[in-house]
Amino acid sequence: MFLGxxxxxxxxxxxxxxxxxxxxxxxxxxxxxxxxxxxxxxxTKCVPVEELAKHIRYIKDLIGxxxxxxxxxxxxxxxxxxxxPGLNIPKGKCWF
Numbered sequence: 001m002f003l004g005x006x007x008x009x010x011x012x013x014x015x016x017x018x019x020x021x022x023x024x025x026x027x028x029x030x031x032x033x034x035x036x037x038x039x040x041x042x043x044t045k046c047v048p049v050e051e052l053a054k055h056i057r058y059i060k061d062l063i064g065x066x067x068x069x070x071x072x073x074x075x076x077x078x079x080x081x082x083x084x085p086g087l088n089i090p091k092g093k094c095w096f
Contacts, residue, residue, distance in 0.1 A: 011047065011051065014043075014047055014051065014052075014055065015055060015058060017043060018043075018055055018058065018059060018062075019058075019062060021039055021040050021043065022059060022062040022063060022066070023062070023066065024036040024086065025063070025066070025084050025085065025086025025087060026066050026070065026084060026085060026086065027085060027086070028085065030089075033085055033086050033089055034089075036086055037086065037089065063084065066084065067082055067084065070082050070084075
């Protein structure tokens, strides 16, 4: 389980972990989305709220970049609606 039984100090790498987890929100596989959701939940339990709050702007920018890329790449939705799969899990547990 990701971070569930981690013994090392990973707090210096939280921004890298967040980046990788945010990019997985745009995966087509339900298995990846569920595992990513569990990993984000584990991260939010292991890292103090004050530390996570420092990364809000970074998370917002990452998500904005992913949505922009999805809209304007070849075959994208253009100005139409785009639902980021990892934030649109039917009957999924919300981690935030």
